[in-house]
Amino acid sequence: MAGAVHEWLRPRVGEEPFQLVIELPRVYAAAHQRGDQNDLIQLAGVVGMLGGALAPVADRRSVYPRDWKGTLDADAFIERIKQHLDAAEHLRVELPSAQDLHHNVWDAIGIGLHALGRLSPRRVFPR
Numbered sequence: 001m002a003g004a005v006h007e008w009l010r011p012r013v014g015e016e017p018f019q020l021v022i023e024l025p026r027v028y029a030a031a032h033q034r035g036d037q038n039d040l041i042q043l044a045g046v047v048g049m050l051g052g053a054l055a056p057v058a059d060r061r062s063v064y065p066r067d068w069k070g071t072l073d074a075d076a077f078i079e080r081i082k083q084h085l086d087a088a089e090h091l092r093v094e095l096p097s098a099q100d101l102h103h104n105v106w107d108a109i110g111i112g113l114h115a116l117g118r119l120s121p122r123r124v125f126p127r
Contacts, residue, residue, distance in 0.1 A: 001042055002049035009050075019059040021115040022047050023107070026064055061115070068114035074103060081110045084119050 025040040051060060069077050082090070093109065095102050113119035 002046045005046050006049060006053055019061075019115060020050060021111050022051065022060075022062045023068070023111055024062045024064050026066075063111065063114065068111055068119070069107075077110065078103065078106045081106050081113065081119065084113050085109070 025043055027040065072080070085093075093105065095105055110119060
């Protein structure tokens, strides 16, 4: 998987410095887990490869899921992400053929928008 990500990404970033923002996975209590938690091990391998192999990275940082998207329902948050893209940006979104992987693309875009200050979760504070 790490090799495939590198192969896809390298021609798109070239040798220009860029920012790398990585979502640090969280393992939640059993009652709140979704999906196979072992997938996080594969994800850590890809993240490690990206952090080390994609020079020149001008800025590296990481965020936790709740830091950039709060606790909003995933489908509702994807709609929020789409609302923060202009028409040209929408045209550049490349979704995989597998429908169940689309949320990964939208999450990556959301993390990027958050890092650029273009997306912030709405927080509601009780009175």
